[in-house]
Amino acid sequence: MTVVSEAFVKCKNVTLSSITMTDSDIFNQPYDILIAGGGNAALCAAITAARAGASVLVVEAAPKAMRGGNSRHTRNMRVAHDAGNDILTGPYPVDEYWDDLLRVTGGQTDEQLARLTLDRSKELWDWHQQQGVRFQPSLSGTLSLGRTNAFFLGGGKALLNALYLTAAALGVQVIYEAKVTDLNITEGVFHSAQVQKEGEVFPITAASFVAAAGGFEANIEWLSEYWGEAAQNFLIRGTPYNRGEVLRLLLNKQVQAIGDPKQCHAVAIDGRAPKFDGGIVTRLDCVPFGIVVNKHAERFYDEGEDFWPKRYAIWGRLVAMQPEQVAYAIIDARSVDLFMPSVYPPEQANTIEELAKKFTLDPQRLRTTVEAFNAACRPGTFDHTVHDECHTEGATPPKSHWARPIITPPFYGYPLRPGITFTYLGVKIDAEARIIMHDNKPSPNMFAAGEIMAGNVLGKGYLAGIGMTIGSIFGRIAGQGAAQAKHRPE
Ligand SMILES: Cc1cc2nc3c(=O)[nH]c(=O)nc-3n(C[C@H](O)[C@H](O)[C@H](O)COP(=O)(O)OP(=O)(O)OC[C@H]3O[C@@H](n4cnc5c(N)ncnc54)[C@H](O)[C@@H]3O)c2cc1C
Numbered sequence: 001m002t003v004v005s006e007a008f009v010k011c012k013n014v015t016l017s018s019i020t021m022t023d024s025d026i027f028n029q030p031y032d033i034l035i036a037g038g039g040n041a042a043l044c045a046a047i048t049a050a051r052a053g054a055s056v057l058v059v060e061a062a063p064k065a066m067r068g069g070n071s072r073h074t075r076n077m078r079v080a081h082d083a084g085n086d087i088l089t090g091p092y093p094v095d096e097y098w099d100d101l102l103r104v105t106g107g108q109t110d111e112q113l114a115r116l117t118l119d120r121s122k123e124l125w126d127w128h129q130q131q132g133v134r135f136q137p138s139l140s141g142t143l144s145l146g147r148t149n150a151f152f153l154g155g156g157k158a159l160l161n162a163l164y165l166t167a168a169a170l171g172v173q174v175i176y177e178a179k180v181t182d183l184n185i186t187e188g189v190f191h192s193a194q195v196q197k198e199g200e201v202f203p204i205t206a207a208s209f210v211a212a213a214g215g216f217e218a219n220i221e222w223l224s225e226y227w228g229e230a231a232q233n234f235l236i237r238g239t240p241y242n243r244g245e246v247l248r249l250l251l252n253k254q255v256q257a258i259g260d261p262k263q264c265h266a267v268a269i270d271g272r273a274p275k276f277d278g279g280i281v282t283r284l285d286c287v288p289f290g291i292v293v294n295k296h297a298e299r300f301y302d303e304g305e306d307f308w309p310k311r312y313a314i315w316g317r318l319v320a321m322q323p324e325q326v327a328y329a330i331i332d333a334r335s336v337d338l339f340m341p342s343v344y345p346p347e348q349a350n351t352i353e354e355l356a357k358k359f360t361l362d363p364q365r366l367r368t369t370v371e372a373f374n375a376a377c378r379p380g381t382f383d384h385t386v387h388d389e390c391h392t393e394g395a396t397p398p399k400s401h402w403a404r405p406i407i408t409p410p411f412y413g414y415p416l417r418p419g420i421t422f423t424y425l426g427v428k429i430d431a432e433a434r435i436i437m438h439d440n441k442p443s444p445n446m447f448a449a450g451e452i453m454a455g456n457v458l459g460k461g462y463l464a465g466i467g468m469t470i471g472s473i474f475g476r477i478a479g480q481g482a483a484q485a486k487h488r489p490e
Helices: 006-011 023-028 040-051 069-073 094-105 111-130 155-169 220-233 245-251 308-320 352-358 363-376 466-484
Strands: 031-036 056-059 076-078 149-152 173-175 178-186 189-197 200-211 264-270 291-293 327-332 347-349 411-423 434-436 442-448
Touching: 023 173, 023 200, 031 040, 031 466, 040 056, 040 069, 040 155, 040 200, 040 466, 056 178, 056 200, 069 155, 069 466, 076 111, 076 466, 094 111, 111 149, 111 466, 149 155, 155 173, 178 245, 189 442, 200 245, 200 466, 220 411, 264 308, 291 363, 308 411, 347 352, 352 363, 352 411, 442 466
Parallel strands: 031 056, 031 200, 056 173, 200 442
Antiparallel strands: 076 149, 178 189, 189 200, 264 411, 291 327, 327 411, 347 411, 434 442
């Protein structure tokens, strides 16, 4: 049973102050727009479409308490602005944003869509506040984003609560624990969708469709198509509901794909994190302060290559390429308080051999690796806030900065696993968020927003906070376009 909001009733000119609708009542209503997904992109689309006068049904796979996909794990959004304010510490011009995006993607971006995203990101500060979202200054330990990124007061969950409240007030209907399982599309035109809830299947007809159902990062079988057996050892940082069903349906129905299926955002997270939904707290920031070894107790990459905020996103992939997709970060007592505290306490031991045993590493091998590293460390003044002079000589791989011998007990260790944030394979769209078909023509009534199309802007790499920007911009464009879509099925 779903209680219809008073605002919905008012907006539909019903005189009762409150009526109760069953799920079948909701499914049996006619809608202008069907939206698959219940995260930030979906809600931005729903609110925009409802404000443009359209009736909207949002179909969210998760139960209400878990609604909002990966968006509920977020903390901030990267927005261009010409001047700082009481929250953002300085200006972040579009040109600088563009340079940052070019650097991380190596130019693998659709320039038109990327520039549109960055230009219009200026609007988001005001737009989100108009929908009830509030911002706060960045806290310490947040990868130095206080100038460029607007942090959500209360995090992604509070953002979503505000968006859902606004959507309800505008009459948007939301159905939870319901999945879009099929799409009826002919020659690029959407007619209806099949929605499954509690074993029952409901056909939904709507004039237009917005795909905002995320990537396929929670679908281990699908990840295995590109990563093989290694995918079994991946941990998924976000929602288990992003299984890519809608993406797959679209790709099977003459929609053009965008993005490398093997590309994903992956960071090194605590190996003890849950399989799904561990969120941001499972990330570990200890890597630059010690060494990282694989299951053979061997180092495999320069732990001090650059500042952690610039390099943290490569470590998920690095660990994914190690045997059994596992690694161990080893530090000593001098470093344990220098990074953001971990949610799981580190393993601790008075000798390197004892620590090795806790991770079932070969004690002698780990001792040899640590001693070789220690011997290669050149003396210098340690300063983790700059590219300091503490580096190794003669070690393979080298450690370029913050290299200090690991000699002060107790010794600490963390197990690391690849933590997949989201995948980049998506659907191709144009500047109106219209889905592009195999014949290169845009669909007249199918739109996409968020993770499911982020690969248009992010060919590779990642810029912290741009995921929510892409979802918000294209969510709004999709909502506007869907409300205006002329095509109506017979
Ligand atoms: C731990 C973590 C932290 C992050 N932090 C940030 C950050 O601070 N800033 C930032 O910009 N980005 C961040 N990201 C990335 C960000 O979460 C995404 O870019 C963004 O949330 C994408 O929004 P979306 O609406 O497209 O997808 P989502 O929010 O994931 O929503 C997808 C929705 O689709 C639903 N769904 C899936 N399949 C179906 C189906 N078949 N039928 C119906 N519904 C379906 C899901 O239940 C979900 O509600 C983070 C991601 C993670 C995992």
